[in-house]
Amino acid sequence: xxxxxxxxxxxxxxxxxxxxxxxxxxxxxxxxxxxxxxxxxxxxxxxxxxxxxxxxxxxxxxxxxxxxxxxxxxxxxxxxxxxxxxxxxxxxxxxxxxxxxxxxxxxxxxxxxxxxxxxxxxxxxxxxxxxxxxxxxxxxxxxxxxxxxxxxxxxxxxxxxxxxxxxxxxxxxxxxxxxxxxxxxxxxxxxxxxxxxxxxxxxxxxxxxxxxxxxxxxxxxxxxxxxxxxxxxxxxxxxxxxxxxxxxxxxxxxxxxxxxxxxxxxxxxxxxxxxxxxxxxxxxxxxxxxxxxxxxxxxxxxxxxxxxxxxxxxxxxxxxxxxxxxxxxxxxxxxxxxxxxxxxxxxxxxxxxxxxxxxxxxxxxxxxxxxxxxxxxxxxxxxxxxxxxxxxxxxxxxxxxxxxxxxxxxxxxxxxxxxxxxxxxxxxxxxxxxxxxxxxxxxxxxxxxxxxxxxxxxxxxxxxxxx
Amino acid sequence: xxxxxxxxxxxxxxxxxxxxxxxxxxxxxxxxxxxxxxxxxxxxxxxxxxxxxxxxxxxxxxxxxxxxxxxxxxxxxxxxxxxxxxxxxxxxxxxxxx
Numbered sequence: 001x002x003x004x005x006x007x008x009x010x011x012x013x014x015x016x017x018x019x020x021x022x023x024x025x026x027x028x029x030x031x032x033x034x035x036x037x038x039x040x041x042x043x044x045x046x047x048x049x050x051x052x053x054x055x056x057x058x059x060x061x062x063x064x065x066x067x068x069x070x071x072x073x074x075x076x077x078x079x080x081x082x083x084x085x086x087x088x089x090x091x092x093x094x095x096x097x098x099x100x101x102x103x104x105x106x107x108x109x110x111x112x113x114x115x116x117x118x119x120x121x122x123x124x125x126x127x128x129x130x131x132x133x134x135x136x137x138x139x140x141x142x143x144x145x146x147x148x149x150x151x152x153x154x155x156x157x158x159x160x161x162x163x164x165x166x167x168x169x170x171x172x173x174x175x176x177x178x179x180x181x182x183x184x185x186x187x188x189x190x191x192x193x194x195x196x197x198x199x200x201x202x203x204x205x206x207x208x209x210x211x212x213x214x215x216x217x218x219x220x221x222x223x224x225x226x227x228x229x230x231x232x233x234x235x236x237x238x239x240x241x242x243x244x245x246x247x248x249x250x251x252x253x254x255x256x257x258x259x260x261x262x263x264x265x266x267x268x269x270x271x272x273x274x275x276x277x278x279x280x281x282x283x284x285x286x287x288x289x290x291x292x293x294x295x296x297x298x299x300x301x302x303x304x305x306x307x308x309x310x311x312x313x314x315x316x317x318x319x320x321x322x323x324x325x326x327x328x329x330x331x332x333x334x335x336x337x338x339x340x341x342x343x344x345x346x347x348x349x350x351x352x353x354x355x356x357x358x359x360x361x362x363x364x365x366x367x368x369x370x371x372x373x374x375x376x377x378x379x380x381x382x383x384x385x386x387x388x389x390x391x392x393x394x395x396x397x398x399x400x401x402x403x404x405x406x407x408x409x410x411x412x413x414x415x416x417x418x419x420x421x422x423x424x425x426x427x428x429x430x431x432x433x434x435x436x437x438x439x440x441x442x443x444x445x446x447x448x449x450x451x452x453x454x455x456x457x458x459x460x461x462x463x464x465x466x467x
Numbered sequence: 468x469x470x471x472x473x474x475x476x477x478x479x480x481x482x483x484x485x486x487x488x489x490x491x492x493x494x495x496x497x498x499x500x501x502x503x504x505x506x507x508x509x510x511x512x513x514x515x516x517x518x519x520x521x522x523x524x525x526x527x528x529x530x531x532x533x534x535x536x537x538x539x540x541x542x543x544x545x546x547x548x549x550x551x552x553x554x555x556x557x558x559x560x561x562x563x564x565x
Contacts, residue, residue, distance in 0.1 A: 019509055020486060026502055027494045033557040036505050040550040043512065050515045062518060065536050069543025076544070077551030085556065089504045092511075092549050095541040099513040102538030106520040110531035122468050221503055224510040231516045233476055236468055241476055242483040243512035249487030250506040254499060346496060353499030360559035366497050 004052060011049030012239035018042030019243050023250070029366055046239050082361045083318040086350035087148035090141050090217045093224050097137025100227035104130035105194065107234055112184035123234055124184055128177040130230035131190075132197045137223040139201030144216050147205075148350055154210030163271065166203055169196050208269065211392060214351050215258045215269045222251020254352050261346035261372075263408040289437065291427070294445035296454050299421055300461035302445075303329075306383035308339045310375065312414055313355050314348050316389010316424065320451035323362035326388065329455055330364065332462050342368055343375045343412050345393035376413050385417040388451050389424065395436045406434055420444045423451050501556045508549025514542035 001009070019042045025035025051062070073092075080088045104127045111117045119127065146152030173196040180189035208216055225247025232240030259266050294302075303309065311330070317323060330340045342364065348355045356369055379385065387394055394414040397404040414420050415438050422444060438444055447454050494502050520535035 016483075020490065022509075023487070023490045023494075023502075023506070026498060026505055027490070029495075029497060029560040032498055032501060032560055033554065036501070036508075036550065036553045036557055039505060039509060040554075043509070043514070043546055043550070046512060046515050047518065050518045053519060061532075061536060062539065065539045066543050069540045070547045073544040073546065073548030074551055077548045077555065080552065082556075082559075085500065085504070085552065088548075088552055089500075089507055092504075092545050092552070093507050095548075096507065096510045096513060096545040099511070099517055099538045099542035099545060102534045102541065103513055103516040103520045106531045106534035106538060109534060110520070110529070114529055114531055120468050122470075122473050218503060221507050221510070224507065228510050228513050228516075229480060231513055232480075233468075233473075235516050235519055236472060236476070237515065237519070238476070238479050240512055240516055241479050243509050245480055245483035246487040246490075247506045247510040249484050250491045250502060253488065253491045254503060257496075257499075344496070351500050351503065353496050353501070353503075356497040357500045357556050357559065360497075360556075363559075366560065369497060371496055 008049045008052055011045050011052075012237070015042040015046035015049075015239050016242040018045065019246060023246060046243075082358055083321065084149065085357065086214070086217060086354060087145045089351065090145040090148055090220070093217065093221050094138050094141030094145065096224040097134045097141060097220070097227055099134070100130050100224065100231050101134030101138060101194070103231050104128075104134065104234055105190070108180075108184055108190065113187070116185060119184060121181070124181040126230050126233035127184075128180055128193065130227055130234055131194060132173065132177065133223050133227040133230060135194055135197035136201040136204070137220050137227055139198045140205045140216070140223075141201075141220050143202055143205040144213055144220060147210055148213055148217075152206075154213075156209040157206040162203070162207060166200065169200055169203070172196055173200065204270065207271070211347075212262075212269050214347055214349075214354075215255055215262075215266070217351060218251050218254040218258060219266075219270075220251075222248050222255060225249075225251055258347055258352055261410065262406075263410060289427075289435070289440035291439050291446045292444070294421060294447050296447065296457035297461050299445075299447055299454075300458045300465065302384055302419055302421065303333060303338070303458070303462060304336075304465060306333075306338055306419075308382045308384075309333055310341050310343050310379065310382050310385045310414070310417070312343045312345075312348075312385060312387045312390050312394060312412055313359065314345075314388060314390020314393060315350060315354075316391075317451055318349060318354070318358050318389070320389065320453075322388060322451040322455055323358045323364075325452055325455045325459060327359070327362040327364050329459050329462075330368070332459060332466075336466075340368070341370050341375065341378075343372065343379075343414070344369050345372055345390070345412050348390060348393050372410060372412055379413045380416040382417045383419065385414045385420045387414055387420060387422045387424075388455070391424075391436050392434060394420075394438055395434065396441075397434070397437050401437070404434065414438070415441055415443070418443060421447055423447045423449075423454055425450060498560070501553050501560075504549060504556065505553040508546055508553060511542050511546030511549055514539065514546055517542045 022039030229244030
């Protein structure tokens with residue numbers, strides 16, 4: 001081993017340690033930022049020593065590309081709204097997949113087509129794995145991005161024979177992959193495999209409803225890690241394998257947590273379900289639900305008379321950008337000696353932990369955010385529950401109506417509180433497209449309107465009452 | 468790649484996966500979004516692969532080089548954007564001044 005190779009190897013080792021340390025520090029809010037910084041330094045080290053590699057002579061090309069990429073990434077990250085974080089992460093994830101796909105394709109093209117060599121069997125296999133996973137991650141993430149940002153319909157797109165078509169395509173793709181492994185210098189199998197993988201990424205994500213998107217984003221994140229791992233095998237590079245394994249594991253764990261939170265198996269998520277407009281779903285039509293309306297003035301009076309309040313935030317709060325006024329409400333209530341907590345459902349929002357980030361943005365202390373298991377017994381002893389733009393996570397049909405598509409999903413037991421105020425723009429069903437029977441409950445009051453506007457009115461009312 | 472190297476890499480993969488599972492199950496739900504975004508940034512490690520792929524034969528614009536440059540561009544966006552977004556999120560979790 002030459003000195004240079006030694007430095008490179010030790011650099012990769014240092015980078016791997018920094019990645020592991022970084023994730024370890026991400027486990028606590030107080031050290032998380034430092035953890036992310038360590039991980040970024042690890043990346044810098046890995047890139048730095050890679051540039052020492054003797055093969056690399058085309059500095060200009062590399063630097064120009066890195067500069068452009070840095071500018072794009074940096075600007076995108078600085079401009080994005082906190083509410084749009086999930087789609088941004090989905091998009092970046094797709095780019096990660098694209099990178100793996102391009103690296104592996106480039107390797108195969110270089111070795112087999114341009115130099116006429118025949119890669120070893122193991123290298124050839126990992127190359128096609130890397131290309132396939134990278135391509136599926138790319139187009140799958142793009143569709144997830146489209147669905148989350150509303151550019152593609154959040155509804156599940158299903159047609160008859162869909163699963164059969166996917167199966168046939170998957171088999172064709174494997175066939176093309178095997179052919180490509182045996183004849184790596186041939187363009188046709190390589191392009192065929194690449195094309196089908198890109199198509200499969202689209203086809204496997206379109207039938208999944210918007211409510212299941214957090215699971216999909218998390219799973220695709222895991223894929224991008226696995227793709228990086230496979231690339232590591234292609235290039236015989238340990239740091240790629242270690243970093244890829246960390247990402248793969250994190251994606252898998254988050255996917256599992258979310259599936260558990262919805263009481264669904266990963267297979268049922270992937271085959272589509274929730275988001276489908278099912279005719280047989282809920283027997284209760286919107287016309288049959290009789291709701292009581294409440295106006296902000298009366299809501300303020302209800303809060304005035306309460307001694308405990310639980311706030312249930314959902315994506316509607318994020319859309320209305322209401323998190324800051326919600327924090328103001330929390331402070332006003334606390335000043336009056338009212339106990340305020342936030343109940344966080346594991347799949348509230350568009351990403352696991354999305355609500356926590358939004359509320360943290362609004363300076364809500366994170367110890368006020370209580371997870372579902374810890375808070376569910378408290379609802380029965382709570383005076384007022386304020387549900388802001390959340391639907392499915394408080395729908396009692398999940399507990400009581402076996403015909404409901406969300407039956408079996410653990411929910412926040414908001415319906416048990418003395419009074420439930422539901423802040424919602426209209427009677428339209430939520431993201432999962434399911435009627436919510438809670439709205440018709442005797443203790444439920446609907447506060448129609450934009451969450452930010454109505455809650456601001458409640459806050460103003462409370463301030464007036466105080467003076 | 469010979470079988471020996473392959474097995475060594477397999478060792479690395481399996482051990483790293485165990486470390487990953489151990490570390491990540493300890494992350495509280497509050498930090499799940501930054502975790503996902505941060506690990507997404509780590510997956511941009513493909514940038515290393517991309518640099519290696521763009522390396523050979525400078526000046527010569529072959530298809531493999533164009534693909535390598537595309538890989539480098541996407542990986543860089545993923546890395547820089549991923550870390551910057553994660554940092555923005557985590558800034559919000561710093562201790563609040565009363």
